[in-house]
Amino acid sequence: MGVSTVRAQSAAQAVSAPPNEVGRITLDPRLGREHLEPVARAAAPSTAGAPAAGQPPQPAAGDVLAGVDERSGLDDPGRRWLGEQVQQAQALAGGALRMEVIMGALDGRLRLAPCSRIEPYLPAGSRLWGRARVGLRCTEGPVRWNVFLPVTVKAWGPAWVLRNPVRAGQVLAEDDAQPAEVDWASSPAPVLADRAQWLGQIAARALPAGQPLRDYMVKRPDIIVQGDTVRVLVNSGTFQITASGQAMGNAAKGQSVRVKLDTGRTVSGTAVAEQTVQLRI
Template sequence: MDQNAQAPAAVHATQRRQSRRPTLASGVLLLTVAGLCASLPGEAAADLPAELVGHVQELALSGARAGAPQGARVSVQLGALDSRLRLAPCREVQPYLPQGQRMWGKTRIGLRCLDGARTGPSGARWNVTLPVQVMVHARAVVAAQALPAGTTLSAALLQTAEVDIAAEMGQVFLDTGLLEGRSLQRPLVPGEAVRSSDLKARRWFAVGERVQVLASGRGYAVSGEAQALEPGFDGQNVRVRFENGRTVTGRAVGERRVEVLL
């Protein structure tokens, strides 16, 4: 994978204290830094030390690769800290991935001071986040021409190309056949990736249609026929009624098919 990365622009800093030492996550790199210096408004900001930049880039790359398809090119561009911040000097800075933060697209990496310069009994400790842009270039299905909302997709309207699949939310597609007959809920420009969030929900059956219901539990599965009481959209819950009058809720999974987990 391509591991292009750019160093951040100038860093402006402001002091932030914490009442207790953060808990260290296993496997996160520690870095001793002698001069992540304070920057006052109007003064030139100090750059992040090169060693810290390298650790931040590698942490972002590692997080991005975890969800990237095989053969994808991953690159990282670091941003700058908030210009209103003013950080006290710190000897030991720890970059870390914030809990629940996905390393795709516009995201953030945490920086926390573990052992600040000894200006007082406990020294300065702060915790900030650095903006990061993570790009994951891979082949995916894209619009071959401008496609207005409501377009029913076909192979003639689509092609594959290398795009930044991390640029937007939503799953991309690798095979044009998977999109045959699907409809767009928003317009696409030429070369734009088709994502799951761009598609109208697929309706498998209408109200009143007879559907096959598969009910499964631990170690068994039974099937039967029922009447749909609601339209069945792909992956959404729907109520169906059996001939004996019993009503159950299942998930629409295919053409006139409903799955019930017991």
Template sequence: MATISALRGARAGSTLRDMETLGLFSLAVARVLTLFALAVLGAPLARAAEAASALDAGLEQQVRQLALQGTRHAVAGVTHVDIDVGRLDPRLRLAPCQRVEPYLPPGTRLWGRSRIGLRCTQGPSAWNVFVPITVKVYGPALVATAPLSAGSVVAEADVIQAEVDLAEDAAVALTDTKLAVGRTLARAINPGQSLRQSHLKLRQWFAAGDTVKVLASGPGFSVAGEGLALTPGMEGQLARVRTESGRVLTGTAVGERRLEMSL
């Protein structure tokens, strides 16, 4: 009897081990099938989500036209403007809408990377979202003819005029060689790269203690005088001067020992 019981116990233990092995095998198979399904279906699902986030052709054209209207008088010398309309966030779940109205958000600058608002004006649920756009404004500007290292002085042969995307950088693109030649570069520039105001080192127009000409202007008037510089006058930066009467004025350093201020 003891022998029979032992055999039964051994068989039961073996059966349990077989069941555990089968369970682990089934789990492994399920994991493999899951990974296979993700690999096969993941790309189509991602493409479907991406397609759903794209605007329909009519709405995309409205967005493009609105952006073009806002860039008509961006800067002088523009040859043409291109608008790249991006996609909505694929995570958005927007209610159906019969009428979607594009609009320009307050304070938005249509220059480089920007955005256009979209709002539902006719539908079961009102919503408001933003679609990213890239505004490319092309016009003539100076570009480097060769690699220019930081600290080098720009020579006339170092730059040439070409058509560039003026909105590619927030800094102003230089168009006149007189504003570039003789200036020291603050950072390196690659061949074909447009020369920007931010690429040039600031000039010091006057030092503290210098006598400075001050031009104060307002609506319909201007007053000129002199003062003693209390701070260095770096190009385009604020500086302070003291007038003969002892009044301290703050203005912008605009030239050799010249300061301008608005009243």
């Protein structure tokens, strides 16, 4: 079952603004905050059984905000809105994740005017993934105001974690990593959840033990090395010509590389195999 947790976090910022507009940041001591006292209270965390390493359960659609109850300060429409936003982020990531929502708290020094309708929204260009903010704006009240509530969305899913430190340039072997459940949203870089995505790849940098593998940490090994004598395949679709030349750079499989042919002409092709470059005409 998916588990969502609500905990206290650091302060949000308050702004005074016209309806549907964000203005300058201001803390106005003349305003009251009675209507937002529930929002500033954090709910106790909910718990669930821990899944097996690397095998988190598939969360059900209605479970994403199981821990965001009335104590979070969000009414039913607000909780439904937040749940929909988190589920959208979950779907974009593939869906097989256990989502956790950590609601922040408003600054206890804030004093805001009473409001009969508070509308939640996501600031432009943001998404509920990792550290984020949820906007709360007053649409019906004597003073139109806007506050930002800090939210952390964690997305627990399968990953591969290094058993030991790995040096830059080291080819990753099967024993170098083990399956584990990690927070995908702790970094914007995609997690390498499939063993085939890192096995036999080269570490692009030195990596410490316990590091979850992400796509920028590995790269494909070069199958063409600068200075190598390579075979050049010229494929027109109806016939194929073979030539030879010297590689003018390094390339992994699928990457482009320039080759100086024995005739002196320089061409650009795709590395397709060890010391083999293919050109299409």
